Amino acid sequence: MISEDPLRTVLYIDLSKRSFWTEDRRDLFEQYIGGTGVAINLLQKECRQNANPLGPDNPIIFAVGPLTGVFPLASKTVALFKSPLTGNLGESHAGGRSATAIRMAGYGAIVIKGASETPVYLVIDSDKVHFKDASALWGLKSSFTVGRIIREQEDGAGLRTIMRIGGAGEKMVSYACVITETYRHFGRLGLGAVFGSKKLKAISVSGRRRIKVENPKTYRELYKEVFNRTVKSPAMKKYHDLGTAVNISPLNELKALPTENLKQNSFDQAGGISGESIAEKYLGRRVACSHCPVSCIHLATYREPYASEPYFYKTTMVGYDYELIYSFGTMLKISSPEGLLKILDEVEKYGLDVMSTGVALAWATEAQERNLIPSEGDVNGAKLRLQWGDYDTYIKAIEYLTDQPNDFYKALARGVSYASSKYGGSEFALSFGGNEMPGYHTGPAAHIGHLIGSRHSHLDGAGYSIDQQNLKEPGKSTPENIAKALIDEEKWRQILSSLTICFFARGIYDIDTVLKTLSVLGYKLTKDDLTRIGSEILREKYQFKIREGFNPRNITIPKRILETPSPHGVISEDTIRKGVESATDLLEKL
Numbered sequence: 175m176i177s178e179d180p181l182r183t184v185l186y187i188d189l190s191k192r193s194f195w196t197e198d199r200r201d202l203f204e205q206y207i208g209g210t211g212v213a214i215n216l217l218q219k220e221c222r223q224n225a226n227p228l229g230p231d232n233p234i235i236f237a238v239g240p241l242t243g244v245f246p247l248a249s250k251t252v253a254l255f256k257s258p259l260t261g262n263l264g265e266s267h268a269g270g271r272s273a274t275a276i277r278m279a280g281y282g283a284i285v286i287k288g289a290s291e292t293p294v295y296l297v298i299d300s301d302k303v304h305f306k307d308a309s310a311l312w313g314l315k316s317s318f319t320v321g322r323i324i325r326e327q328e329d330g331a332g333l334r335t336i337m338r339i340g341g342a343g344e345k346m347v348s349y350a351c352v353i354t355e356t357y358r359h360f361g362r363l364g365l366g367a368v369f370g371s372k373k374l375k376a377i378s379v380s381g382r383r384r385i386k387v388e389n390p391k392t393y394r395e396l397y398k399e400v401f402n403r404t405v406k407s408p409a410m411k412k413y414h415d416l417g418t419a420v421n422i423s424p425l426n427e428l429k430a431l432p433t434e435n436l437k438q439n440s441f442d443q444a445g446g447i448s449g450e451s452i453a454e455k456y457l458g459r460r461v462a463c464s465h466c467p468v469s470c471i472h473l474a475t476y477r478e479p480y481a482s483e484p485y486f487y488k489t490t491m492v493g494y495d496y497e498l499i500y501s502f503g504t505m506l507k508i509s510s511p512e513g514l515l516k517i518l519d520e521v522e523k524y525g526l527d528v529m530s531t532g533v534a535l536a537w538a539t540e541a542q543e544r545n546l547i548p549s550e551g552d553v554n555g556a557k558l559r560l561q562w563g564d565y566d567t568y569i570k571a572i573e574y575l576t577d578q579p580n581d582f583y584k585a586l587a588r589g590v591s592y593a594s595s596k597y598g599g600s601e602f603a604l605s606f607g608g609n610e611m612p613g614y615h616t617g618p619a620a621h622i623g624h625l626i627g628s629r630h631s632h633l634d635g636a637g638y639s640i641d642q643q644n645l646k647e648p649g650k651s652t653p654e655n656i657a658k659a660l661i662d663e664e665k666w667r668q669i670l671s672s673l674t675i676c677f678f679a680r681g682i683y684d685i686d687t688v689l690k691t692l693s694v695l696g697y698k699l700t701k702d703d704l705t706r707i708g709s710e711i712l713r714e715k716y717q718f719k720i721r722e723g724f725n726p727r728n729i730t731i732p733k734r735i736l737e738t739p740s741p742h743g744v745i746s747e748d749t750i751r752k753g754v755e756s757a758t759d760l761l762e763k764l
């Protein structure tokens with residue numbers, strides 16, 4: 175690495191003792207690069223075995239990498255923790271300004287330990303850490319308001335990140351998220367609940383450091399090459415123009431778009447909420463994470479008329495993308511784009527993971543249809559009957575998920591796996607290893623990937639992409655081939671996420687480009703080294719999961735995925751079981 179690179183510095187913060195210190199961990203950054211690689215090593219050391227995910231022994235690790243702030247699209251911060259949703263590995267990546275701010279403050283990683291007795295927010299300003307009283311912020315349900323207050327209160331405008339929770343994090347909803355820069359999130363697996371359990375309302379990080387590369391001429395040439403490839407890439411243009419929402423129409427046509435809690439594989443009214451349709455009528459702005467020329471973040475302008483004043487509107491910018499349209503649009507059959515934007519704004523406000531929330535409400539709607547929760551869905555004697563497409567009632571349910579006014583919403587706030595274990599309906603609970611389903615019913619590879627991936631996410635091994643390739647070559651769609659493709663992809667993604675490169679740029683950062691960027695930054699690594707490091711990181715993550723009780727051989731396969739046909743036809747349980755078995759063998763041999 176670059177000599178004197180502050181990336182090697184790990185900042186430790188103990189919330190119980192209100193103390194902080196740094197350690198030089200050059201060894202760790204040289205061995206595991208940064209991001210996920212460094213974070214999993216820190217997590218294994220700092221997280222006691224069987225620690226309560228909502229107790230002081232569960233640390234939060236943030237890590238960035240050597241490319242952060244130096245090359246385009248290395249814009250993510252990796253957060254690792256023990257997940258309150260799955261009980262094992264919690265991993266979430268967010269962009270915004272988080273990664274650049276952490277590195278420019280002088281750190282490669284931040285470890286937050288312990289728990290505060292009273293509400294607190296942290297201000298990390300280069301080498302200073304301030305523990306600020308957050309009593310006045312505690313109880314504010316809106317993550318927007320929290321962000322606004324801290325923005326006005328603290329220095330560092332333009333350079334800082336403000337990570338914060340809304341009401342859902344405070345109430346420790348198992349899938350509460352952490353919001354950064356309003357439109358970016360540590361979305362999945364419940365980091366917001368871990369913040370809440372530590373009485374940590376927010377973290378602001380800012381810094382003004384510069385990174386001095388040792389060979390500026392070679393660096394500039396390589397930077398230009400990566401930048402030009404990015405801005406000329408058709409894939410990046412697609413992300414810029416319509417964003418991931420562009421995938422709604424093709425996946426709907428392919429009959430791979432989960433609808434109505436996956437009772438269906440397509441939505442006959444998807445046209446009104448497709449990426450094209452929302453962009454034409456509502457697109458207001460595109461924004462980008464720090465140091466990214468793509469601007470894939472699409473914000474719709476939602477105008478809500480005031481009841482008493484004609485031609486007077488409350489105007490809100492609402493982020494949307496493929497997963498958001500899937501989880502609240504098609505899963506709940508909300509065909510009104512305005513209804514969809516209104517509900518997405520509410521979810522953002524409370525700070526809930528959109529995917530888990532949409533899937534939880536889809537399960538709850540079907541469970542109510544089947545009378546599994548006859549009166550437990552009522553609050554204060556009032557009936558709250560969830561119905562497909564009824565976004566006003568879903569908005570009320572989101573408030574209840576946060577406030578948890580009765581046993582039913584308490585259970586639903588712990589995820590569909592828990593709620594269905596209490597009320598029944600596990601056969602249509604779309605939970606994979608405890609995490610709610612992403613928006614892909616493309617075939618067996620997607621579901622094997624969701625079952626076995628480190629995060630139980632579509633981002634682990636990109637099974638949705640393997641399924642679509644296999645449609646062209648059906649002979650390749652054997653469980654063994656699928657398992658190998660998933661694990662190979664997941665190994666390589668450990669390198670990308672250790673470099674904290676946005677996965678949308680995976681086509682730009684091929685192995686040769688990664689080696690060139692690392693070489694400019696003083697890393698002498700070969701292709702074999704990267705292959706070995708990717709395997710090692712994946713192995714460490716898998717071992718952490720096993721250590722915390724994950725057993726792939728006992729995993730529950732949601733029956734619903736075997737009932738609704740995918741583009742590969744009806745998926746057999748045998749195919750899924752064999753795929754999981756093969757993937758497990760590969761993981762055990764890493």
Ligand code: SF4
Binds near residue numbers: 470677
């Ligand atoms: S492509 Fe999108 S998500 Fe990725 S770094 Fe750029 S703006 Fe952020």
